Amino acid sequence: MPIIATAAWSIPKAVAHRFPEEGTVLSRYAAVFRGVEINSTFYRHHRPSTYARWAGSVPDDFRFAVKIPREITHGRRLRDIGAPFQHFIGEISPLGEKTGPLLCQLPPSLAFHAGEAERAFAAMRQAHAGPLAVEVRHRSWASEPALTLLRRYALDRVLASPAPVWQADDFSEPPRYVRLHGTPQMYYSSYGDEEIAAFARLLADDGWCVFDNTASGAAGENALAMLELCGQG
Numbered sequence: 001m002p003i004i005a006t007a008a009w010s011i012p013k014a015v016a017h018r019f020p021e022e023g024t025v026l027s028r029y030a031a032v033f034r035g036v037e038i039n040s041t042f043y044r045h046h047r048p049s050t051y052a053r054w055a056g057s058v059p060d061d062f063r064f065a066v067k068i069p070r071e072i073t074h075g076r077r078l079r080d081i082g083a084p085f086q087h088f089i090g091e092i093s094p095l096g097e098k099t100g101p102l103l104c105q106l107p108p109s110l111a112f113h114a115g116e117a118e119r120a121f122a123a124m125r126q127a128h129a130g131p132l133a134v135e136v137r138h139r140s141w142a143s144e145p146a147l148t149l150l151r152r153y154a155l156d157r158v159l160a161s162p163a164p165v166w167q168a169d170d171f172s173e174p175p176r177y178v179r180l181h182g183t184p185q186m187y188y189s190s191y192g193d194e195e196i197a198a199f200a201r202l203l204a205d206d207g208w209c210v211f212d213n214t215a216s217g218a219a220g221e222n223a224l225a226m227l228e229l230c231g232q233g
Contacts, residue, residue, distance in 0.1 A: 002203040003035035003063060003100070004226050005210050012217030015224055030058040033223065034232075035100055037065040037210045042105070045069075045091060052094035063100035065133075065177075065208060066092055074107045078120035086127045101131035101156070101177060101208060108137040108164070112146045121153040131156065133177035133208075137164045159202070162186065174204035180222070182213030190218035193225065200229045 009029035011019055019028045029036065040046070054064065069088055072081045092099060104124075124132060134150065135158035142165050150157060157166055159175040162183050168175075178199060182189035190213065191199075203209055209226060211219035 001232065002205060002207045002209060002230065003033075004223050004230065004232065005033055005035040005037055005065070005208065006219040006223050007037045007039050007210055007212040007214050009036045010214065010217075010220070012220045014217060015220045018224060024057060026054060027057045030062050033227070034061060035063040035065060035208065037067065037103065037208075037212075039067050041088075041092070042067040042070050048091060048094045051092055055095050055098045058098065060098075063098055064095050065100040065103055065210065066095070067103045067105065073104060073110075077107070077110055078116055081120050082123040082126075085123055089127045099130060101133045102128065103133050103135065103158070103177070103179075104155075105135040105158075106137060106141075110136075111138045112136075112140040112143060114145055114149065117146070117149055118153075121149065121155060125153050131176070133158050135160055135177075135179060136166075139165055141165050142170075161199070168202055171202075174202060174207060176204045176207040178203065178207065178209040180209065180211050180213065182216075182218065187213055187215040188218070189213060190216070191222050196222060196226050197229055200226050203230075 009026050011025060011029060018032060020031050069084070072078070072084055072088070076084070132154075133156040140146070156176045157171070159166060159168060159171060159178045161180045180191060180199065181187060182191070199209060211223045213219050213222065
């Protein structure tokens, strides 16, 4: 059964009645959804005690997808990432079995370079054996050498909307990580019922669908709509 989630766990006022009234925002969110994508890790570090508190406030079957810090993806641009990536893995370790996929979102200007990419992915795999999803935004990643490398290190390609590189037709198997940013206005636009249903049909049984159109509060409404379509609402 796919995990349907939003980026962060805010609860828009328009759908607040769909969640329990009592508890922290995270615990209320986790009473409805089975997972969430932590985006704040992209911008700043959190104490291990923070991750432990988050993990302790959700059900046992709840999962946290975690975005890899921008120091690794945008600052270092995948170069010499072994030490900072290992540090990141240590920081999030209190999530324990509630750790979901790690999300590696690359900058639009980062073209595929076989040597640098392989060294980076090897370092990631040396430190972390769990699911890793890569969201690329430069067309050079559509090449066969890039796809071969991703397969070699068992990295899942992210199907994004809007889709700068990989379209839905480029996936021979159901995508395991879908990120819906909103279109035509990224982070704001809501998806219609037909669009939500189309993405729901694409999902792998063990996949994730994350609504990132949070700026307008649309993410919560769209994710709830998909939950109902998938029989989870």
